[in-house]
Amino acid sequence: MKINKILLKKFLKKQYGIKVKRIKEIPLGEMSYTAILNSEEKQFFLKIINMNKYGQGIAKGLNITLRVNFDLFSKAGIQNISYPIPTIKRKLKTKFMRNPLIIYEYISGRTEGNWKLNKKEAYNFGKLIGSVHKSINLVDVDGLNKENFNAPPHYEKCLINNLKRLEKNNLLKKLISRRIIMNLLIKAKGLKNRLEKKDFVLCHGDAIGENMIVEKNEVFLIDWDGVGSNLREKDLWLHSNNNIQSILKGYKKSYGKFKLNKNALIFYMYDRLLEDLSEYLDKFLLDSDKHALKEIKEYILVSLKKLNSRKKQLTEIAENWNKKGKFLKK
Ligand SMILES: Nc1ncnc2c1ncn2[C@@H]1O[C@H](COP(=O)(O)OP(=O)(O)O)[C@@H](O)[C@H]1O
Numbered sequence: 359m360k361i362n363k364i365l366l367k368k369f370l371k372k373q374y375g376i377k378v379k380r381i382k383e384i385p386l387g388e389m390s391y392t393a394i395l396n397s398e399e400k401q402f403f404l405k406i407i408n409m410n411k412y413g414q415g416i417a418k419g420l421n422i423t424l425r426v427n428f429d430l431f432s433k434a435g436i437q438n439i440s441y442p443i444p445t446i447k448r449k450l451k452t453k454f455m456r457n458p459l460i461i462y463e464y465i466s467g468r469t470e471g472n473w474k475l476n477k478k479e480a481y482n483f484g485k486l487i488g489s490v491h492k493s494i495n496l497v498d499v500d501g502l503n504k505e506n507f508n509a510p511p512h513y514e515k516c517l518i519n520n521l522k523r524l525e526k527n528n529l530l531k532k533l534i535s536r537r538i539i540m541n542l543l544i545k546a547k548g549l550k551n552r553l554e555k556k557d558f559v560l561c562h563g564d565a566i567g568e569n570m571i572v573e574k575n576e577v578f579l580i581d582w583d584g585v586g587s588n589l590r591e592k593d594l595w596l597h598s599n600n601n602i603q604s605i606l607k608g609y610k611k612s613y614g615k616f617k618l619n620k621n622a623l624i625f626y627m628y629d630r631l632l633e634d635l636s637e638y639l640d641k642f643l644l645d646s647d648k649h650a651l652k653e654i655k656e657y658i659l660v661s662l663k664k665l666n667s668r669k670k671q672l673t674e675i676a677e678n679w680n681k682k683g684k685f686l687k688k
């Protein structure tokens with residue numbers, strides 16, 4: 359996306375009352391235009407959503423996710439998150455050349471792309487995610503995504519269609535077995551039906567390493583597009599290899615006592631893998647996106663191979679925690 363910086367500066371002054379001195383672009387993909395804004399006093403993080411096919415997906419429901427994101431900071435008092443800065447007219451987003459524009463509080467630190475939290479960071483991350491989960495009653499969740507445990511997964515149709523197309527693609531046909539994926543989909547749906555549909559919490563929804571910024575043992579969560587009412591396991595299963603015991607202790611510190619549901623942990627693992635595969639197949643088969651192919655090879659296929667050992671690990675984590683974790687003091 360091409361942006362005229364002079365126009366953008368004028369626009370930001372008018373809409374936000376912020377005098378931006380410098381705009382430093384950070385190219386992060388075709389989904390959006392992102393940049394660091396430097397003003398006299400502080401820095402901001404700018405996002406302009408590219409209203410192409412994928413951008414439309416993000417823009418849908420944006421008003422609600424932005425409001426919840428802002429409430430988490432302003433009503434629930436959660437500090438370690440990025441949140442949208444309101445315009446002069448108190449709107450959480452505005453439009454620049456027809457594309458949604460948001461500016462966020464800037465957070466400095468390392469983006470935790472390699473998923474290696476030390477014990478202190480893991481404990482703090484657990485505390486943060488526990489306090490987010492707990493704040494479901496403090497924020498206005500009207501209209502927010504709520505997992506519909508009775509409906510088929512939202513990606514199911516798209517995935518099945520792409521699995522059919524896959525048969526015609528010589529490269530992918532050899533890499534991915536349609537049968538294995540269909541079996542996984544059936545397993546995921548079976549697990550989902552058996553989950554206890556209670557104790558919903560306010561989940562971040564995409565609490566992956568890439569959406570964490572870490573500095574001086576403090577962990578911050580950014581990218582709240584996936585926020586929704588869900589089971590706690592959705593945010594926790596991801597970190598089974600990331601000092602999970604410290605995360606769970608931190609979680610208990612802010613949330614209070616809780617149990618882990620092993621079926622929910624496993625369900626969310628399957629669900630995420632299928633959802634991501636469906637997205638990457640779509641991007642590769644329809645748009646020949648090279649990055650999508652790389653993700654299929656390096657992430658999806660690798661995860662598929664590890665599925666059984668990961669399932670065992672998640673089961674152990676849940677059983678262990680439910681036996682001992684409750685009694686841990688700290
Ligand atoms: N508030 C912020 N402060 C500093 N860096 C940020 C902030 N928000 C996002 N980033 C950087 O931009 C990257 C992409 O932002 P993110 O909101 O995760 O968008 P998406 O994943 O949808 O592309 C992040 O991984 C992080 O490096």
Ligand SMILES: [Mg+2]
Nearest residue numbers: 568569580581
């Ligand atoms: Mg992100």
